[in-house]
Amino acid sequence: MLAEQRIAIVGGGLMGHGIAQVLAGRGARVTVHDPDPAVLASVPERIAANLRVLGGDDAVAQEVRLADTLEDAVGAADWVFEAAPERMQLKQELFARLEQAAPAACVLATNTSVMRVTEIAAQVQSAERVVGTHWWNPPYLVPLVEVVQGERTSPDVVQRTMTLLAEAGKTPVHGKRDVPGFVGNRLQHALWRQAFELVDAGVCDAEAIDTVVKASFGIRLAVLGPMENADLVGLDLTLDIHEYVLPTLDPPSEPAAGLRARAAAGDLGMKTGAGYRAWSADEAEEVRRRLLEHLAGASPTLQRGGER
Numbered sequence: 548m549l550a551e552q553r554i555a556i557v558g559g560g561l562m563g564h565g566i567a568q569v570l571a572g573r574g575a576r577v578t579v580h581d582p583d584p585a586v587l588a589s590v591p592e593r594i595a596a597n598l599r600v601l602g603g604d605d606a607v608a609q610e611v612r613l614a615d616t617l618e619d620a621v622g623a624a625d626w627v628f629e630a631a632p633e634r635m636q637l638k639q640e641l642f643a644r645l646e647q648a649a650p651a652a653c654v655l656a657t658n659t660s661v662m663r664v665t666e667i668a669a670q671v672q673s674a675e676r677v678v679g680t681h682w683w684n685p686p687y688l689v690p691l692v693e694v695v696q697g698e699r700t701s702p703d704v705v706q707r708t709m710t711l712l713a714e715a716g717k718t719p720v721h722g723k724r725d726v727p728g729f730v731g732n733r734l735q736h737a738l739w740r741q742a743f744e745l746v747d748a749g750v751c752d753a754e755a756i757d758t759v760v761k762a763s764f765g766i767r768l769a770v771l772g773p774m775e776n777a778d779l780v781g782l783d784l785t786l787d788i789h790e791y792v793l794p795t796l797d798p799p800s801e802p803a804a805g806l807r808a809r810a811a812a813g814d815l816g817m818k819t820g821a822g823y824r825a826w827s828a829d830e831a832e833e834v835r836r837r838l839l840e841h842l843a844g845a846s847p848t849l850q851r852g853g854e855r
């Protein structure tokens with residue numbers, strides 16, 4: 548039962564506070580730790596603000612316990628969800644500490660976006676209890692959590708993690724092999740890579756890429772995945788298309804030159820006012836609002852919190 552679980556969230560930033568919101572909203576006893584005191588102190592207000600935007604009850608934000616130290620947060624935990632920065636050495640050291648600080652039966656889950664769970668657990672003796680749980684942003688609106696089985700993760704830990712996440716109202720999917728990027732980000736970044744290459748090659752501009760996606764297969768994707776779509780149009784047609792097009796796709800070896808150049812120039816996207824296009828603060832805010840409204844309307848497992 549989720550309500551009986553003591554859950555520690557390690558890293559209370561963008562993902563950590565949202566994961567805390569979901570689990571506390573479903574009744575788990577949640578503690579958050581972040582080494583940055585300002586970030587830690589902001590967690591309840593960030594959760595309450597999310598809930599207010601969605602029209603939910605923000606009382607749940609006050610039920611999340613804040614812990615100044617890692618040891619205090621995880622000392623009596625049944626589950627740890629790590630949502631610290633995406634740096635391999637940091638995560639390896641953190642998991643070695645978690646192994647010492649958490650009870651022996653506690654499951655240690657990492658929210659890494661792309662890094663192999665096996666590598667993150669490299670310094671952990673009890674690696675059978677280390678599992679990947681790749682939540683998507685925002686965690687309280689996007690249903691999927693990829694549950695990634697590392698080379699040493701026990702099948703029982705995978706199964707219990709799937710059950711816990713289902714009880715939390717999420718849509719867990721089992722990644723049976725620990726490949727970089729898992730399933731979702733491998734698919735997503737295959738698309739992005741090709742988009743950047745098309746812009747670099749002058750085939751079309753950045754706005755045209757987005758229009759092509761949003762006005763065609765993008766609107767189908769929420770109800771028709773690529774495997775269903777291939778079966779729908781027929782594998783004979785799909786094979787003919789692949790025979791002709793695949794040899795012309797760029798090899799997957801390097802980030803696109805245009806991406807590297809923009810990043811090096813400090814054109815990082817909405818946060819700096821320019822990326823593949825210029826963004827005013829109002830335009831950026833409008834995109835975020837549009838996305839939130841869409842997700843809030845589309846999510847079958849919308850978790851407003853306070854719904855106990």
Ligand SMILES: NC(=O)c1ccc[n+]([C@@H]2O[C@H](COP(=O)([O-])OP(=O)(O)OC[C@H]3O[C@@H](n4cnc5c(N)ncnc54)[C@H](O)[C@@H]3O)[C@@H](O)[C@H]2O)c1
Nearest residue numbers: 558560561562563583586630631632633658659660682684
């Ligand atoms: N942002 C996304 O869209 C997204 C989506 C899915 C997964 N992720 C993954 O989730 C993780 C967290 O990403 P985020 O976007 O929430 O980052 P973030 O920068 O918003 O939050 C990370 C937090 O970790 C804290 N931190 C730093 N060192 C720490 C330590 N040693 N122990 C504990 N906490 C520490 C920081 O103070 C910060 O508040 C990363 O692994 C990221 O790849 C991010």
